[in-house]
Amino acid sequence: MELVIGNKNYSSWSLRGWLMLEAFELPFKETRLKLFTDEFYQHLSQYNAANKVPVLIDGQVVVWDSLAICEYLNETQLDGKGWPAAPALRAQARAIACEMHSGFTGLRNEMPMNCRARRTIEPSAQALADIQRIDQLWSALREQHGDQGDWLFGDFSIVDVMFAPVVLRFMTYGIKLSPLSQQYADTLRQHPAMQAWLADALLETEFVAEDEAGEPA
Numbered sequence: 082m083e084l085v086i087g088n089k090n091y092s093s094w095s096l097r098g099w100l101m102l103e104a105f106e107l108p109f110k111e112t113r114l115k116l117f118t119d120e121f122y123q124h125l126s127q128y129n130a131a132n133k134v135p136v137l138i139d140g141q142v143v144v145w146d147s148l149a150i151c152e153y154l155n156e157t158q159l160d161g162k163g164w165p166a167a168p169a170l171r172a173q174a175r176a177i178a179c180e181m182h183s184g185f186t187g188l189r190n191e192m193p194m195n196c197r198a199r200r201t202i203e204p205s206a207q208a209l210a211d212i213q214r215i216d217q218l219w220s221a222l223r224e225q226h227g228d229q230g231d232w233l234f235g236d237f238s239i240v241d242v243m244f245a246p247v248v249l250r251f252m253t254y255g256i257k258l259s260p261l262s263q264q265y266a267d268t269l270r271q272h273p274a275m276q277a278w279l280a281d282a283l284l285e286t287e288f289v290a291e292d293e294a295g296e297p298a
């Protein structure tokens with residue numbers, strides 16, 4: 082398999098596809114493109130007109146969306162182990178992953194992922210509501226599943242993959258969380274795959290103006 086991604090410092094959607102492969106120890110070749118360059122769009126145009134990363138290529142199969150990549154790998158490589166086993170928990174996990182995939186626009190717009198930076202911002206009411214919702218979700222899930230493992234549903238799952246960039250956004254903008262949520266954020270940030278991503282991100286030198294926000298902390 083091959084995964085095409087953008088800059089590790091900035092590309093939050095790429096991190097999801099990449100973490101799914103790395104955390105579940107699935108072998109793949111990584112192709113990293115520089116976001117928003119001519120080379121980026123030229124390379125992506127060979128797959129389809131969506132022109133976005135991440136893209137997973139598995140033989141004749143091309144999957145060009147982070148959540149669809151997680152689902153594809155769950156079905157083809159993991160025998161369903163990417164989600165909780167019980168149908169009720171699986172439905173809840175999917176709802177949360179979809180909420181992350183399609184929502185939290187205040188947070189996403191105002192706090193772009195920027196691994197190397199440490200910034201302060203004044204979040205809008207919408208971004209504050211997003212932060213509060215995520216904090217409540219994480220705390221409630223950790224309270225519910227804390228005795229079954231370190232992750233939101235006990236075992237590591239696609240839900241943790243979906244929230245990985247949020248953990249890095251909170252790190253960059255110094256967002257304060259409740260104790261259980263902070264503990265979870267620290268655990269996810271310390272995951273060896275996340276540490277490897279961060280190490281690579283810190284070696285990058287490209288500056289993407291549209292993904293820079295806030296004042297130096």
Ligand SMILES: N[C@@H](CCC(=O)N[C@@H](CS)C(=O)NCC(=O)O)C(=O)O
Nearest residue numbers: 092093094132133134135146147148
């Ligand atoms: N829904 C997509 C979103 C992917 C996305 O927006 N990727 C950004 C990079 S982080 C991108 O490729 N942007 C290029 C562009 O918008 O031209 C997913 O989940 O993969």
